[in-house]
Amino acid sequence: MGEIFNAVKERRSIRKYKNEEIPIEKIKRVIQAANWAPSNANSQPWQFIVIKGDYLKKVSSIYYEWAQEYVPKADYIPEENKTEVMEYSKDFGGAPVQIIVTYEFFKDDDNRSEEALMSACAAIQNLCLVALEEGLGTVWIAGHATHDSRTRSLLKIPTNHKIAAIIPIGYSADNPNPPARKDEGLDQKTTWFGFE
Numbered sequence: 001m002g003e004i005f006n007a008v009k010e011r012r013s014i015r016k017y018k019n020e021e022i023p024i025e026k027i028k029r030v031i032q033a034a035n036w037a038p039s040n041a042n043s044q045p046w047q048f049i050v051i052k053g054d055y056l057k058k059v060s061s062i063y064y065e066w067a068q069e070y071v072p073k074a075d076y077i078p079e080e081n082k083t084e085v086m087e088y089s090k091d092f093g094g095a096p097v098q099i100i101v102t103y104e105f106f107k108d109d110d111n112r113s114e115e116a117l118m119s120a121c122a123a124i125q126n127l128c129l130v131a132l133e134e135g136l137g138t139v140w141i142a143g144h145a146t147h148d149s150r151t152r153s154l155l156k157i158p159t160n161h162k163i164a165a166i167i168p169i170g171y172s173a174d175n176p177n178p179p180a181r182k183d184e185g186l187d188q189k190t191t192w193f194g195f196e
């Protein structure tokens with residue numbers, strides 16, 4: 001199996017981190033990887049915000065406050081994961097850095113906004129995969145904290161940008177089992193036409 005496929009399978013969402021700084025070169029490298037993602041008309045509609053110190057706690061506490069209210073009621077989150085999801089968000093498992101990825105949106109052009117979000121998602125996945133290569137764990141955080149006006153003002157998000165992900169990043173202190181993929185044989189998820 002190829003290296004890229006292996007990385008795709010081995011990447012895990014990490015929710016517990018070592019209390020250890022990450023070299024800035026590694027942070028720059030993962031952002032470089034994000035910046036090499038495909039984007040609509042090569043528009044590269046993303047920005048990156050890298051935070052540490054007091055900023056970390058401020059962002060995670062906004063998520064934590066929302067999670068206490070939202071997660072218990074969310075029927076799509078497996079019951080056995082709820083306690084962990086609610087607890088780790090206090091400080092995102094102690095990650096020493098967070099990278100916030102934003103994308104440009106266009107209030108009069110839904111299609112362009114959607115393509116900008118798609119592009120940002122490709123950038124985020126690149127970032128997470130190259131973080132793995134750098135020996136770093138990540139987790140893609142979305143949810144209310146990404147839209148909250150307190151997060152936006154703290155991070156000085158321009159009015160024409162939205163947050164696609166908050167990504168805690170650091171040396172992993174966990175080795176989670178891969179959560180199963182539904183329909184691994186892909187029989188229900190894939191339709192083939194014209195192959196017979």
Ligand SMILES: Cc1cc2nc3c(=O)[nH]c(=O)nc-3n(C[C@H](O)[C@H](O)[C@H](O)COP(=O)(O)O)c2cc1C
Pocket residue numbers: 011012013014085139140141142143178179
């Ligand atoms: C768009 C998106 C939003 C996510 N939001 C959260 C989140 O708010 N909190 C969280 O703990 N994990 C979040 N995750 C991570 C998923 O829970 C995780 O990817 C999934 O359970 C599969 O596990 P794996 O990443 O280890 O393969 C998110 C992932 C994606 C792609």
